[in-house]
Amino acid sequence: MNDSMKNDILKISKELLENVKRFIENNNIQEAVKFMKNYEEKNPTDYRIPFIKVLLKMEVSNDNLGQYKDLILQGLEKSPLNFDYNYNQSLAQVALDNNEYLKALEIYEKVLAEVENLEVKNEIREKIINLENQFSSNIYHEFQGRNSEINEICNMKKNYKNLHLMIDSGYSKKFIEFMNKHFQCKKNLFLILDYKDNLEYMDANIASNVIYIKLKKGWEKCLDVNTQEILFFINNSEEIYIHQLSDFITWLICKYDIKAKMNWIVWGSDLYHNIDIKLYDKLTEKFLIEDCNLKMKDYKNTNEYIYRKSTIRRLNKIIPDGTKGDYIIAKKFFLTKASYEYFIYPNPVDFISLDNNYKIKNEFNLKKKYKYVIQLGNSGDPSNNHLEIVEILSKMNESNFCVVCPLSYGNFSYINKVIPKIKKILGDRFIPLTTFLNSEDYFSILNQVDVAIMNHNRQQAISNILPLLYLGKKVYMKNNITTYATFKKLGFTLFNVNEIDFKDFQDFILMNPEDKIRNKNIVLDNYNEDVLFQNIKKFIKI
CATH class of the missing domain: 3.40.50 (Rossmann fold)
Incomplete structure (x- = not known):
């Protein structure tokens, strides 16, 4: 927004309150509403607009304006950046007296967002919580019966x-x-x-x-x-x-x-x-x-x-x-x-590019040292539930594997604590990825993965799971999350985290070649650029 635009906005907004007050004093609220609509088209950034619209919403006709007229005029005298708490209490009380619980709730919500005083914020928050608890059914029915203003x-x-x-x-x-x-x-x-x-x-x-x-x-x-x-x-x-x-x-x-x-x-x-x-x-x-x-x-x-x-x-x-x-x-x-x-x-990953034979740098050549590569999670967010899987892997009847764990973003307080915790359990077999990798290095690691375990209790890591499925990797997820249900409906072959058997490593690691091919084709059919477009x-x- 340039200086000229800002000056124009300032110029046309100077007489806003006086114009609205004049309509109200003349008992003509409909003209005030019409004026505000025209004004909003010309100057939509004026922070006073929502405030004035709230005032005008208290009454929609000239016939019964009287009981609210003083409140509205009083409200126009207040600074919209520093609401008067008692005044807004009056607005909300009028709504409550009329059994308009949703309107009262909305007034309180707006005031909560407006005021800066922490004591007042706490008081308003308690009013909102109590109002919702006491009149939740009324609020629900008012909301369902309300016509949308969006159109x-x-x-x-x-x-x-x-x-x-x-x-x-x-x-x-x-x-x-x-x-x-x-x-x-x-x-x-x-x-x-x-x-x-x-x-x-x-x-x-x-x-x-x-x-x-x-x-x-x-x-x-x-x-x-x-x-x-x-x-x-x-x-x-x-x-x-x-x-x-x-x-x-x-x-x-x-x-x-x-x-x-x-x-x-x-x-x-x-x-x-x-x-x-x-x-x-x-x-x-x-x-x-x-x-x-x-x-x-x-x-x-x-x-x-x-x-x-x-x-x-x-x-x-x-x-x-x-x-x-x-x-x-x-x-x-x-x-x-x-x-x-x-x-x-x-x-973010171009699936077709995953098929390229990338030169593996020595530091990322995991297969040189380990027979199997397991990817754990997609980030450093605690919702990956890394520790539960680490405990299972530590009991496996096979030790010739490493666990690669993307930790370049997420909760860094958690990341800094969980790395030494897992290192203590898995030793050098735990390979945390704490920096962002370029595409070539990242793809070279993905191609080496045998099994990926996503231990989330919610939808997460779709953009990480799809490349793994495309590459024919065995993917474990929890079967009670929305992503699992969506992928199964598309026909993907997935495996349930809760059914991992630490006593049978071969069963844990191996996957039917036909399932690998089918997973790749499902990715290509459902997530290609034309489908997205x-x-x-x-x-x-x-």
Whole structure:
């Protein structure tokens, strides 16, 4: 946003409050609502818009404006950046008196995102929790009976067709390259939102439709130019795709009462870390508590969880990466009318390139020293449950194997503690990969793997599992997760982690050659570039 644009916005916004007050004083709320719609089209980044819209929503006709008129006028005198707690108590109480529990909940949620005082935040959070506990059924029925405001909003003329909110990652980079290869650049705008001084996985100048916006930590306490810029793009886009639903995004949506056509592309952690599901097995959980001093977070009693629930109620679509099961789980744990779309990210690994005979560097020539190579997990996230598998492998009736473990990203506190722990058990047979490898080195390791074990209790590691299946590797997963069900439905031959027999190493390691070939063909048939293109074309407006 350049200086000229900012000056124009400042100029047309000066008389906003006076114009709205004039309509209210003349008992003409409908004209006030109409004025705000026109104003929002011209100046969608004005942070006062959501505040004023909340005030005007208290009453929709001129006939019974009287009882709310003073409250509205009083509200317009308040600074929208520093809500008066007692005033908003009055707004919520009016809604409660009218048995409008969902409206009261939304007022409290917005205030929670607005206020900075910790004592007040805690008080509001308790009110929200109590309100939901006491009137959950009423809130559910009000929500189900509510008409969506999305269609009306989307009819407004926008400058951008599709806005993608993303983080700096290899998946984001590959997705942007894929979209710009197959679709017109002007149809998609990619905002990379991260806290880094410099991007690690991509160049901000990778394309003209990519913009990097550096976020500030402590975002709950600041309204900065970057936040205004994000709001500008959101309000000027027909459809928004949120690639990983971060705490920052949910806070932003809640604070500014954003009601756009928003779609959540689920990454996994943004769902599973916010629901009642056991991610860690016993050994891993014990290790996290005793060795990593990790306290198991009560996510339900946090501000961030409230922002997340508020955001998910507003969504148009929930789009899991690769499996419908995650959509079903999201619907089970969150109140939402969002519909489902099938989607899978373009894999960062080009499957065909895996067939090349890469020269193996001496340091990565695992087969030179070991007869068998076992890959354990996909990252340094504790949800890989490494220790449970290490315990099984340590009891195997075969010792001529190594365990290669990707640990170049994830929870670094956990990584630094778990490496010596596993080294103590497996010795030199444990080979942690703590730095990012170039494609040639990574592919050379994948080609040497005999067995891969993914011990997650949730959907994870799809982009790691598919190359392994393509290469004909034997893959073990837990059979109660959504990814396993999806892959089995496609016809893949997979193996259950819980059925590993440490007494029979040959049974553990060997796989039918026909199953290997079939797995490779299924990958080629279902995850090739044309299939991905046809899928994306179905639901992203191009």
